[in-house]
Amino acid sequence: MDSQNVKETVKKIFTEYLTANGHRKTPERYAILDTIYSIEGHFDIDTLYVMMAEEEKFRVSRATLYNTILLLIQAQLVVRHQFGNSSQYERCYNNNNHHHQICTHCGKVTEVQNKELQEAIKNSKLNRFYLTHYSLYLYGLCNKCNKAFKQKIKQSNNNNNNKKEK
Amino acid sequence: MDSQNVKETVKKIFTEYLTANGHRKTPERYAILDTIYSIEGHFDIDTLYVMMAEEEKFRVSRATLYNTILLLIQAQLVVRHQFGNSSQYERCYNNNNHHHQICTHCGKVTEVQNKELQEAIKNSKLNRFYLTHYSLYLYGLCNKCNKAFKQKIKQSNNNNNNKKEK
DNA sequence: GTCAGTGCAAACTTTTTGCAACTAC
């Protein structure tokens, strides 16, 4: 499905959601949805705010962004993550379900695909719970930081008997 | 392993960590560790602050709590979650690895055990990543909210032709 | 004695709220 097609589909879904829940179809809401579905990967409110203000023709207030994102989450068109201290959001319609690898040293977040794991999670027996979606965060060291860490250990062992540095 | 035993073990681990990293062994740090390992399940900074101030004999500042928790996370004795808007923490030594079910309607968080899923995650092939721990958040409707939801749908269908209420 | 660590308050960041103006219905 190409990008334009996705945008039209999510617009339709959003319209249905708004109608079903008695919300108004304001231009702000559609502009926000459109911008979000132009973003690949994660974004935070501030990034979205700047994008809307600068790149797009439509400027909306932060309050409206928070309001609308809440609606989009309820409409299952956006998911929210909390990696660091501020909330990160991500479009989720037609966005392959993936997991997140988070390096605890450098903070880098990488998306990983793993079909088997996805299946295992979806098929896991949950006691009296209706699952709609999930987030798997894998914490550890990315390749780069892990190498640096090993290097440090090696050095530390070498210098073990001649401690001079702080 | 009984509670007292766990506390002594984590204290030892923490001491080793502090020594290895050139940090001081202050009474505040041990008091915080001890309080945390008296808590079953999740807690946030504020809860911990009040607990330390009221229940325990030891009062520490919020700044010190943030500092110490950071050390504890690095020492792998505490993990951090972000369900809602404030960070939730949880002790993780000898704390069975579990997953979290989060009801998107009422916000209730339930812990679930699932051995198969745990294995599947641990054994999943990760491209160049050294996994230390992970968090799986399952979002959906808890039994109670799901029932209420179905009820609402049913009612809505019944009242479909005689729309009177707001 | 020295400097890492602490407490306090102020600063900062992110999110929520109250209210007047606006507009989709």
Add this chain to the structure above:
DNA sequence: GTAGTTGCAAAAAGTTTGCACTGAC
């Protein structure tokens, strides 16, 4: 016309920071 939405600014909530004091080493 009216009630749901928006923008703005103020407030709230959570976290970080600067600085003087304290105490672990």
